[in-house]
Amino acid sequence: MQRFFFLYVVLLLAHTDGLAQRFSHVPGTVVHYQPASTQKYIGSPSLVILPNGDYVASHDFFGPQSSEWQQAVTTIYRSKDKGRSWKKASEINGAFWSSLFVHKGELFLLGPDRHHGTVLIRKSLDGGKSWTKPTNKENGVLLTGEFHCAPMPVVEYNGRLWRPMETAHGPVLKWGERYGAMVMSAPIDADLMNAKSWQASTPLFFDKSYLNGNFTGWLEGNFVVGPDKQMWNMLRVDDKTTLDEKAAMVKISADGKELSFDPTQGFIPFDGGSKKFVIKYDPESGYYYTLTNSIPERYRNVDPKRTNPANYRNVLMLRKSKDLQNWQDVKVILEHKDVANHGFQYVDWLFEGNDLIVLCRTAYNDGKVDAKNNHDANFLTFHRIEGFRKL
Secondary structure, three states: OOOEEEOEEEOOOOOOOOHHHOOOOOOEEEEEOOHHHOOEEEEEEEEEOOOOEEEEEEEEEEOOOOOEEEEEEEEEEEOOOOOOOOOOEEEEEEEOOEEEEEEEEEEEEEEEEOEEEEEEEEEEEOOOOOOOOOOOOOOOOEEEEEOOOOOOEEEOOOOEEOOOOOOOOOOOOOOOOOOOEEEEEEOOOOOOOOHHHOOOOOEOOOOHHHHHHHHOOOOEEEEEOOOOOOOEEEEEOOOOOOOOOEEEEEEEEOOOOOOEEOOOEEEEEOOOOOOOOOEEOOOOOOEEEEOOOOOOOHHHHOOOOOOOOOOOOOOOEEEEEEEOEEEEEEEEEEEEOOOOOOEEEEEEEEOOOEEEEEEEEOOOOOOOOOOOOOEEEEEEEEEEOHHHHHH
């Protein structure tokens, strides 16, 4: 098995279920392992810190033997020792691509019920052990129809909660082309379980003329407030013709009802931008930070047939920016030489003092066999990046 290169990450050993002993070669703390042979793969990591300091993590299952197209399954885990060990807290039927968030001391989960499903919100008053069951627009059914997203942060700003989303009702029902960028928001004092509390912006649909006709979709947007207080939806961009990746900066109106985009200025160079990324602002340093699946030069000629940048997930890079448009590499956090079957992807992460805590969808050799590929992950892993501002 190829050597794993691991920089500036604290390895935390789990003490439950024997996962630490069984998978000691896997980086970080193994929260869950799902054998590739089951044809169910780990997706959509989400991570929060409860008011008492406990961590709560979630993920869903996708793949041919999962129920992602009917009522997807999401599993909830909890750690009472800062991520050193994890225990399963609950399992939810009808949750996919969903975001955990804490608001006014209460724990919520927001996302579709299945692949391209209805958007639901649930609440837990016991740290993730039990959850409300959405049945109507007064108790958790927010948007009916077909929607897409990833577990992106729910952000409080200017008296509202903001959560990017994509409608999947595009004119062409094809991956990428069907997705229209949009953003949901609700007043911070509203009843979040009531659909009437939430508004959705008009969607901004796919335009095949972008990027000289090479644009094949945007998705998995981040709500971010720029240095000038302009609100942005920064989206992953799919362009299969170049390894020079991009992100899209879509402007959000002050009332959150309209989106606008300038294709001549709105696509910015962004290493890792063809895969899901999360951007957050750090007030202490004045930098925006992100973790991306960048493609260092040393991997660009590994396989001449691997021309789609979304197929590179073997490097996790910490990056930062002062203005959201000009980004610099800080450090490689996780790396494996095998591009085809190893990946550290779809990470969700949080600031905690001087550290970053990270939940990762990890494709890795289990000691006997590889993951199916770098996309179809067999591990959920937890990592701590100590002293990230000094790296």
